[in-house]
Amino acid sequence: MTYQLNKTDRKISGTLSLTGSKSISNRALLIRALCEEPFEINRLAAANDTELMEALIASSDEVRDAGPAGTTFRFLTAYLSLQPGTQILTGTERMKQRPIGVLVEALRSLGANIEYLEKDGYPPLKIGEAETLGSNNQLSISAATSSQYISALLMIAPVLPNGLELTLEGNIVSRSYIEMTLGLMRYFGVTAEWDGNTVKVAPQKYQARDFTVEADWSAASYHYALAAFADELDLQLDGLFPESTQGDAALVPIMEQFGIQSTFNETGVRLTKSGKEPTQMFEWDFILCPDIAQTMAVICAGLGVQGLFSGLETLSIKETDRIKALQVELGKVQAYFSKLPPRFSPNSQKQYFMVEGKADLTNTPAFDTYEDHRMAMAFAPLAMYGTILINEPMVVEKSYPHFYEDLEFLGFTVKR
């Protein structure tokens, strides 16, 4: 299936109410499953990944299929280790290529009974009943591959008989998501101490409290891209708060550099043009906000701004290898995304990528999406410069099922 997108003017105005954050929703659902009393979760994400999370927690099926949902898969691995009986946790072909060994090894050393059903270190998993889980409460874990493993362990930590002392080794990737986890745990009455590289969680009970999920800042990034490409702008995004636990809220200072002013009000944030010219050279380290790297690469290419990106170490193990996918798709519009040779790196400790060139839309490019929602949504804003095609457009359902309807509301034509 292919969608054709275009927009005849460069005006962006109106009010959108964005879906809830899938990261926050998936945490709130896991915490609710571990809490002895029920509570309400308002504005749960409409994301397929969140629907899966909710359905798989409630399921009594022996085989549970998390599809392409990474957080769902990782959080459920920890949760199912606590459950009686034996379950099989599986996912898409891509999920079977996304590593899980660090989490499985950590759970095994707590006493979990987990087997790999295909390739060592990767899904699918057979999770049996543990004889005793958590009699040992000290664990070291590599923090350099995915923060989701750490979040999964921290969320089950208070219900383990002796809690958990988790030592994080190596470079910590996506640290903002670990902080989000601890923030949510705190909201539900569980305290943790993070001192140096050790996080300690004593045995505690989650306290039931109704909760409202903040809107999704990663989803907001696509609207910030429209804002950056617009000539006239007055866009209200409802459901976003000024004090966010989402690392992707870094969009506010980032987009200031592109002349976008974010003004928080009672219901959300209003985007207007600040009057400042966009920067000609944009530099950012995405280690705390990896999910907006694709959006920012396309914003740079759309405006012809040179981008110097670092902190992209986790991108190759996400829904697709996002580095390769960006290289191929930006190449279709004569823009480039290339790894900087170490001798040109401003900081020898980091790996840099450079975005160069201004996207040329004259030949109605057809963008492939690689089973990655963020490839579809990051490239869609280019339709403000000319007609584009998006192949397999419905990948967006993973996190933002109403994405195309929201574009139509803003005046885009979406030919299905």
Ligand SMILES: O=C(O)C1=C[C@@H](OP(=O)(O)O)[C@@H](O)[C@H](O)C1
């Ligand atoms: O914990 C979470 O909700 C997430 C953590 C990040 O993953 P990594 O920690 O693997 O970078 C992020 O990319 C993902 O979309 C959601």
Ligand SMILES: C=C(OP(=O)(O)O)C(=O)O
């Ligand atoms: C990486 C992502 O999700 P997950 O790891 O949960 O599949 C994402 O939504 O960009």
